[in-house]
Amino acid sequence: MPKKGERTKSEIIGIAKKEFCKKGFSAVTMSDLCEATGLSRGGLYRHFSSTDEVFIALLEADKDDWQAEMDKAMEKGVPAIQMMGYYLEQMRTGIAEGAGGLSLAIYEFMRNKQVESVFLDARYDFAVNMMKSLLQYGQQRGEFKPCNLQMEAEHIVIFLDGLQTASAVIPFSDEVISRQLNNILETIKMEER
Amino acid sequence: MPKKGERTKSEIIGIAKKEFCKKGFSAVTMSDLCEATGLSRGGLYRHFSSTDEVFIALLEADKDDWQAEMDKAMEKGVPAIQMMGYYLEQMRTGIAEGAGGLSLAIYEFMRNKQVESVFLDARYDFAVNMMKSLLQYGQQRGEFKPCNLQMEAEHIVIFLDGLQTASAVIPFSDEVISRQLNNILETIKMEER
Amino acid sequence: MPKKGERTKSEIIGIAKKEFCKKGFSAVTMSDLCEATGLSRGGLYRHFSSTDEVFIALLEADKDDWQAEMDKAMEKGVPAIQMMGYYLEQMRTGIAEGAGGLSLAIYEFMRNKQVESVFLDARYDFAVNMMKSLLQYGQQRGEFKPCNLQMEAEHIVIFLDGLQTASAVIPFSDEVISRQLNNILETIKMEER
Amino acid sequence: MPKKGERTKSEIIGIAKKEFCKKGFSAVTMSDLCEATGLSRGGLYRHFSSTDEVFIALLEADKDDWQAEMDKAMEKGVPAIQMMGYYLEQMRTGIAEGAGGLSLAIYEFMRNKQVESVFLDARYDFAVNMMKSLLQYGQQRGEFKPCNLQMEAEHIVIFLDGLQTASAVIPFSDEVISRQLNNILETIKMEER
DNA sequence: AATGAATGAGCCTTCATTCAT
DNA sequence: TATGAATGAAGGCTCATTCAT
Numbered sequence: 105m106p107k108k109g110e111r112t113k114s115e116i117i118g119i120a121k122k123e124f125c126k127k128g129f130s131a132v133t134m135s136d137l138c139e140a141t142g143l144s145r146g147g148l149y150r151h152f153s154s155t156d157e158v159f160i161a162l163l164e165a166d167k168d169d170w171q172a173e174m175d176k177a178m179e180k181g182v183p184a185i186q187m188m189g190y191y192l193e194q195m196r197t198g199i200a201e202g203a204g205g206l207s208l209a210i211y212e213f214m215r216n217k218q219v220e221s222v223f224l225d226a227r228y229d230f231a232v233n234m235m236k237s238l239l240q241y242g243q244q245r246g247e248f249k250p251c252n253l254q255m256e257a258e259h260i261v262i263f264l265d266g267l268q269t270a271s272a273v274i275p276f277s278d279e280v281i282s283r284q285l286n287n288i289l290e291t292i293k294m295e296e297r
Numbered sequence: 298m299p300k301k302g303e304r305t306k307s308e309i310i311g312i313a314k315k316e317f318c319k320k321g322f323s324a325v326t327m328s329d330l331c332e333a334t335g336l337s338r339g340g341l342y343r344h345f346s347s348t349d350e351v352f353i354a355l356l357e358a359d360k361d362d363w364q365a366e367m368d369k370a371m372e373k374g375v376p377a378i379q380m381m382g383y384y385l386e387q388m389r390t391g392i393a394e395g396a397g398g399l400s401l402a403i404y405e406f407m408r409n410k411q412v413e414s415v416f417l418d419a420r421y422d423f424a425v426n427m428m429k430s431l432l433q434y435g436q437q438r439g440e441f442k443p444c445n446l447q448m449e450a451e452h453i454v455i456f457l458d459g460l461q462t463a464s465a466v467i468p469f470s471d472e473v474i475s476r477q478l479n480n481i482l483e484t485i486k487m488e489e490r
Numbered sequence: 491m492p493k494k495g496e497r498t499k500s501e502i503i504g505i506a507k508k509e510f511c512k513k514g515f516s517a518v519t520m521s522d523l524c525e526a527t528g529l530s531r532g533g534l535y536r537h538f539s540s541t542d543e544v545f546i547a548l549l550e551a552d553k554d555d556w557q558a559e560m561d562k563a564m565e566k567g568v569p570a571i572q573m574m575g576y577y578l579e580q581m582r583t584g585i586a587e588g589a590g591g592l593s594l595a596i597y598e599f600m601r602n603k604q605v606e607s608v609f610l611d612a613r614y615d616f617a618v619n620m621m622k623s624l625l626q627y628g629q630q631r632g633e634f635k636p637c638n639l640q641m642e643a644e645h646i647v648i649f650l651d652g653l654q655t656a657s658a659v660i661p662f663s664d665e666v667i668s669r670q671l672n673n674i675l676e677t678i679k680m681e682e683r
Numbered sequence: 684m685p686k687k688g689e690r691t692k693s694e695i696i697g698i699a700k701k702e703f704c705k706k707g708f709s710a711v712t713m714s715d716l717c718e719a720t721g722l723s724r725g726g727l728y729r730h731f732s733s734t735d736e737v738f739i740a741l742l743e744a745d746k747d748d749w750q751a752e753m754d755k756a757m758e759k760g761v762p763a764i765q766m767m768g769y770y771l772e773q774m775r776t777g778i779a780e781g782a783g784g785l786s787l788a789i790y791e792f793m794r795n796k797q798v799e800s801v802f803l804d805a806r807y808d809f810a811v812n813m814m815k816s817l818l819q820y821g822q823q824r825g826e827f828k829p830c831n832l833q834m835e836a837e838h839i840v841i842f843l844d845g846l847q848t849a850s851a852v853i854p855f856s857d858e859v860i861s862r863q864l865n866n867i868l869e870t871i872k873m874e875e876r
Numbered sequence: 877a878a879t880g881a882a883t884g885a886g887c888c889t890t891c892a893t894t895c896a897t
Numbered sequence: 898t899a900t901g902a903a904t905g906a907a908g909g910c911t912c913a914t915t916c917a918t
Contacts, residue, residue, distance in 0.1 A: 128408050134912075134913060135911090143878080145878095145913095149915085208404055208408065211463075211466050214466045215401065225468070228467050255476055255480055262460050265463060266456055267455050267459065269459065270421075270458060270459070272404065274417055274418060274421050283448055284448070284452060287452060301902065305903095326887060328887065328888085336904090338905075338906095342889070343902065344902090498898095517709065519890085519891065519892080520891075521891070529900095531892095533900070535893075536899070539893080594791070596852075597787055597852050601787065610852055645842070648849060648863065649838070650845075651848075652841045652843075652846065655844075656841060659789075661804070669837075673834055687918090712909085713909065714907085723883045724884075724910080725882065725883055725884070726884095729881065732909095
């Protein structure tokens with residue numbers, strides 16, 4: 105069972121995530137976190153000595169479990185279109201709920217901190233590779249058109265990230281979002297006749 | 298000839314743009330701008346009383362530039378492919394030079410300022426409309442494939458914005474960037490045969 | 491005839507007086523005076539190089555001409571009660587019109603500038619002496635009760651000054667003012683029977 | 684026992700009072716208070732976020748003191764003359780020590796803050812009422828002459844305030860002050876025979 | 877572990893004042 | 898004389914961070 109300290113830490117991270125989503129990275133101060141968590145300055149500092157630390161912990165806790173999920177689905181032979189549809193739907197919901205917000209904070213955080221850039225690269229590579237394997241899987245099953253896997257995967261990942269990021273600030277209508285996400289699917293699908 | 302004051306203002310904006318591109322919005326302080334422009338605090342404040350003001354002036358100046366340039370090119374009958382190519386090349390250069398563009402700064406700026414959010418919507422709409430008219434222009438000249446103008450324009454704008462934004466933080470290789478930008482052009486171009 | 495410069499100076503002083511009455515001394519900045527007079531910074535500085543200078547010039551221009559007036563009235567044998575009544579009435583009107591205001595600015599100005607304190611002493615002495623000679627005149631004519639001239643004059647001067655000063659900030663009703671001013675007269679008048 | 688924070692607050696107020704008495708309101712800066720109290724900027728700001736706040740707290744603390752003291756004395760049946768004498772003596776000492784009192788600072792503070800003007804009115808009313816009850820108390824005990832309570836109280840309050848205010852700027856001799864304060868007492872005392 | 881008082885650095889903002897035009 | 902751009906000092910305010918309790 106986790107110790108008291110660990111539990112407090114998790115709580116802090118959870119609350120901090122909301123703050124970062126709402127305000128971005130640099131606009132969140134330790135004071136804000138004190139207030140939001142109800143901890144005193146000293147109390148908060150016992151666990152994290154800067155917003156940087158909180159943010160990094162948050163990112164680590166936030167790693168997606170898409171890979172595992174996808175592997176399982178592939179094994180089961182779930183149709184690629186269905187998997188992609190599910191993924192896009194998740195994204196749509198996230199955006200609609202205004203939760204897409206962490207990306208902006210991440211960008212804000214990483215910029216001006218060349219040091220850890222590696223982290224972000226890895227995150228991006230990971231996303232691209234996942235997308236690549238999904239596209240390939242779809243092509244093998246004859247559901248997706250043949251295409252330049254690397255390029256298409258990159259394109260989709262970058263586009264979705266852009267959509268998510270922009271959504272944090274521009275109030276896209278549901279219609280626009282749906283239209284765009286749909287378009288992704290249409291673009292890669294084998295043409296029906 | 299413009300008065301001294303106006304000239305100084307323009308200079309400030311030009312220099313500020315570089316700063317905002319490099320560091321995002323909130324990381325740029327009035328002090329930074331003083332140093333970068335070589336002005337004293339008071340001198341800077343005579344023209345702008347906050348980074349907000351500088352930024353807004355910058356955005357306004359930025360918009361005008363594009364509009365004018367494109368109108369002129371269309372009048373002259375410049376080929377759509379050339380115009381698009383030029384636009385994409387500009388973007389490529391900007392990214393290559395590490396001037397990840399203003400997008401990130403804009404997002405940062407707008408978040409937490411619901412008031413002016415309208416401003417951002419307008420900017421987005423403006424970009425989409427510009428892209429739409431470029432696509433239409435290309436179609437009329439038989440250079441571009443027919444397509445759903447609105448959707449395609451939105452897609453391109455969001456993608457390019459995402460690419461630019463991500464570039465500010467992820468060190469994409471020249472190859473990746475070129476490949477992606479090229480792909481945009483290929484996607485809309487009329488198929489040769 | 492006064493030169494252009496002198497005329498501008500007078501105008502500045504006139505406008506400055508209003509400002510000082512309204513806001514006190516330290517709250518008035520050179521910028522305020524620029525705005526109020528419609529002059530540019532440089533223009534104003536040509537005439538006065540600080541609010542101090544403006545204020546001093548203002549005080550010098552503001553010297554009362556009570557002495558002369560009073561001497562004349564005494565020669566004519568105007569009743570002391572009438573003279574005192576006139577003086578008090580002037581004060582009442584001034585307060586009612588909210589014009590009592592300069593005293594506060596003067597205090598603000600003099601405090602922290604021990605140097606020129608002499609100026610204020612003289613102003614006070616002058617007022618006391620005037621009051622003394624008025625009281626004496628009234629006593630000689632049998633209109634005023636005998637009293638300790640010095641003490642009574644001081645008392646009245648200090649009281650009236652306090653009343654004026656307080657009026658700048660506390661919205662005394664007309665009734666209160668009249669009652670208090672009346673009381674002064676009653677106190678010094680020979681009892682009727 | 685009061686917490687550390689409260690104690691510090693009181694200390695700040697005590698020291699601030701001296702500063703305000705010496706320099707008036709607007710001439711006192713937060714920096715001055717830092718220096719005077721020995722606190723750092725942040726330390727001071729933890730307790731008060733502006734000189735306004737300090738000043739208001741000061742006024743409130745000030746008021747309470749007087750109220751309590753007088754109530755106690757009346758209960759004990761202390762002679763009115765003695766109470767009045769004590770009050771006047773306090774004032775004399777204050778003036779002699781160059782602590783011209785807060786009046787000037789109060790006036791400076793209130794001007795330009797119409798909002799809180801009510802506060803000042805209340806303070807004035809409070810002072811008048813206190814004086815009224817003291818006069819009444821003295822009359823009931825046969826120590827003071829009968830008089831128009833309201834008018835006399837107003838007169839005394841305004842005069843003393845004027846004396847205090849003027850003292851901050853005009854270097855009255857001890858003799859003048861004593862003479863004037865004495866006169867107040869003589870004016871209200873029952874005539875001995 | 878937790879509290880909250882205190883520190884000090886850094887940014888923001890306003891002015892009096894100067895100076896080229 | 899007048900203009901308004903520019904300077905630099907002074908003061909206001911906020912935060913990350915430390916520390917005694």
